[in-house]
Amino acid sequence: MTNLTTNTIEHNIRNNMLLKHGSPQFIDKICKNSHTFQVPKNHIFFLREQQAEHFYIVLHGWVKLFRESIDGNQAIIDVLTSGHIFGEGALFENMIFPYSAEAVESMQLIRLPLLSLKNEIETNPKMSLAMLKSISKHKNQKNMELEHRTLQNAPQRIGCFLLKLLPKPESKEAQDIQLPYDKTLVSSRLGMQPETFSRALSKLKKEVNLEVKGGSITVTNVEKLTLFCCSACSTIFPCGDHE
Amino acid sequence: MTNLTTNTIEHNIRNNMLLKHGSPQFIDKICKNSHTFQVPKNHIFFLREQQAEHFYIVLHGWVKLFRESIDGNQAIIDVLTSGHIFGEGALFENMIFPYSAEAVESMQLIRLPLLSLKNEIETNPKMSLAMLKSISKHKNQKNMELEHRTLQNAPQRIGCFLLKLLPKPESKEAQDIQLPYDKTLVSSRLGMQPETFSRALSKLKKEVNLEVKGGSITVTNVEKLTLFCCSACSTIFPCGDHE
DNA sequence: CGAGGGTTTGAAGTGCATCAAATAGTGTGG
DNA sequence: CCACACTATTTGATGCACTTCAAACCCTCG
Numbered sequence: 001m002t003n004l005t006t007n008t009i010e011h012n013i014r015n016n017m018l019l020k021h022g023s024p025q026f027i028d029k030i031c032k033n034s035h036t037f038q039v040p041k042n043h044i045f046f047l048r049e050q051q052a053e054h055f056y057i058v059l060h061g062w063v064k065l066f067r068e069s070i071d072g073n074q075a076i077i078d079v080l081t082s083g084h085i086f087g088e089g090a091l092f093e094n095m096i097f098p099y100s101a102e103a104v105e106s107m108q109l110i111r112l113p114l115l116s117l118k119n120e121i122e123t124n125p126k127m128s129l130a131m132l133k134s135i136s137k138h139k140n141q142k143n144m145e146l147e148h149r150t151l152q153n154a155p156q157r158i159g160c161f162l163l164k165l166l167p168k169p170e171s172k173e174a175q176d177i178q179l180p181y182d183k184t185l186v187s188s189r190l191g192m193q194p195e196t197f198s199r200a201l202s203k204l205k206k207e208v209n210l211e212v213k214g215g216s217i218t219v220t221n222v223e224k225l226t227l228f229c230c231s232a233c234s235t236i237f238p239c240g241d242h243e
Numbered sequence: 244m245t246n247l248t249t250n251t252i253e254h255n256i257r258n259n260m261l262l263k264h265g266s267p268q269f270i271d272k273i274c275k276n277s278h279t280f281q282v283p284k285n286h287i288f289f290l291r292e293q294q295a296e297h298f299y300i301v302l303h304g305w306v307k308l309f310r311e312s313i314d315g316n317q318a319i320i321d322v323l324t325s326g327h328i329f330g331e332g333a334l335f336e337n338m339i340f341p342y343s344a345e346a347v348e349s350m351q352l353i354r355l356p357l358l359s360l361k362n363e364i365e366t367n368p369k370m371s372l373a374m375l376k377s378i379s380k381h382k383n384q385k386n387m388e389l390e391h392r393t394l395q396n397a398p399q400r401i402g403c404f405l406l407k408l409l410p411k412p413e414s415k416e417a418q419d420i421q422l423p424y425d426k427t428l429v430s431s432r433l434g435m436q437p438e439t440f441s442r443a444l445s446k447l448k449k450e451v452n453l454e455v456k457g458g459s460i461t462v463t464n465v466e467k468l469t470l471f472c473c474s475a476c477s478t479i480f481p482c483g484d485h486e
Numbered sequence: 487c488g489a490g491g492g493t494t495t496g497a498a499g500t501g502c503a504t505c506a507a508a509t510a511g512t513g514t515g516g
Numbered sequence: 517c518c519a520c521a522c523t524a525t526t527t528g529a530t531g532c533a534c535t536t537c538a539a540a541c542c543c544t545c546g
Contacts, residue, residue: 149434436536
């Protein structure tokens with residue numbers, strides 16, 4: 001392990017919303033027991049139901065967390081990128097991963113020992129409070145997603161997804177967005193078919209004056225977009241369904 | 244407050260999955276600061292966005308937790324009965340209720356001080372761990388619900404709802420079920436219209452040999468029902484989407 | 487018995503899925 | 517740098533699931 005990677009790892013751990021609340025000893029320990037590695041595109045590197053010994057931080061690239069039904073369909077749990085951790089949920093599931101994880105593209109990860117985290121949560125009140133905050137936030141996002149599925153149609157859900165990508169959420173100015181991963185994945189993240197996504201996006205485009213060129217989208221009228229999406233929803237953007 | 248109610252309250256607190264992990268001083272304190280009261284049918288007794296000072300335990304009856312969109316539709320978050328607590332989520336939302344609460348029928352509640360709970364979580368590691376377990380479980384249920392919305396159709400979602408009501412989940416015998424609240428509410432809990440519910444239930448009835456008489460349902464073939472619902476899902480019943 | 491809410495049924499419409507095929511875009515080896 | 521292969525995306529045609537609107541039915545309760 002080069003000094004550079006060590007620094008990168010430490011930097012990532014110290015900046016992670018959850019881990020940074022750990023004690024110095026804890027940080028030290030997991031840094032020492034950490035490991036970075038590369039995952040090739042489309043590689044599934046752990047499976048749901050599998051015994052969990054590690055959790056992960058994304059250094060670079062995107063991971064897809066998902067579950068598969070008996071008859072072969074999949075439901076996307078989340079799609080994460082740099083700085084986000086995952087796999088830690090196994091702590092509350094008898095050390096069994098509650099979802100599978102696949103590299104959306106070639107990707108770099110930090111692997112960290114789950115037992116150390118478990119121990120830190122159990123012994124450091126600061127850490128367990130941080131964990132509470134973190135899970136609670138996730139739970140809220142899930143509630144928002146469920147609300148979206150219930151109350152919003154396909155174009156509105158797409159619009160909401162775009163709003164979350166705005167570089168300056170608070171500003172009303174025209175803004176450029178780049179879709180973070182391919183449209184097929186976006187569509188399944190939003191619980192619809194690729195064809196539906198395509199058609200819904202062009203409907204949205206007409207409705208709120210987007211400019212779409214491949215994965216690049218310009219939102220000319222943020223207010224119009226906000227109104228279009230959030231009127232079906234319990235909260236107006238920015239609504240907390242973030243990160 | 245009669246002695247009887249005091250005992251009832253204490254009994255409920257000591258048996259609550261979350262609160263029972265509190266310290267004796269905490270239990271004492273919240274018992275002293277507790278209050279039971281009756282809520283008439285259809286009464287909305289707190290609103291989303293409202294400042295939260297209390298959380299609640301259901302003594303008797305059913306509460307509907309929900310959010311309302313700008314243009315007047317509602318999304319059901321949960322429907323709870325005896326022994327369940329709610330409103331505690333405000334702790335992680337700057338003491339603001341993240342949903343509204345309405346009595347589905349005339350109902351009895353225990354009201355408890357939220358700040359005491361906050362304090363206990365912050366000072367008693369046992370309690371914060373219990374809270375972690377509790378929220379984590381809720382988060383999982385939300386993930387399951389989202390999966391169901393994505394992968395199951397209306398009859399399957401209803402079937403899944405019925406499975407959770409089985410008095411002997413592990414047994415394969417024919418079993419009787421009573422719908423816990425009216426069909427309109429069940430349907431919106433499952434994210435569908437009452438008409439859809441009605442039609443989907445009769446489809447399910449043909450498909451897996453149910454006997455339906457108003458709100459009473461006999462599942463004659465548990466295995467068939469399980470297969471029908473869970474083949475669309477990532478886990479076979481009993482699947483953890485419970486309580 | 488009659489009023490009112492819950493539930494079912496019917497008819498028609500809408501949105502999304504599915505299947506099939508065309509098109510655009512990307513990376514590869516020559 | 518081009519042609520090819522392969523994948524992502526779009527478009528068209530059609531079907532199905534769920535919704536919507538309307539009306540009938542049923543049940544309970546005063």
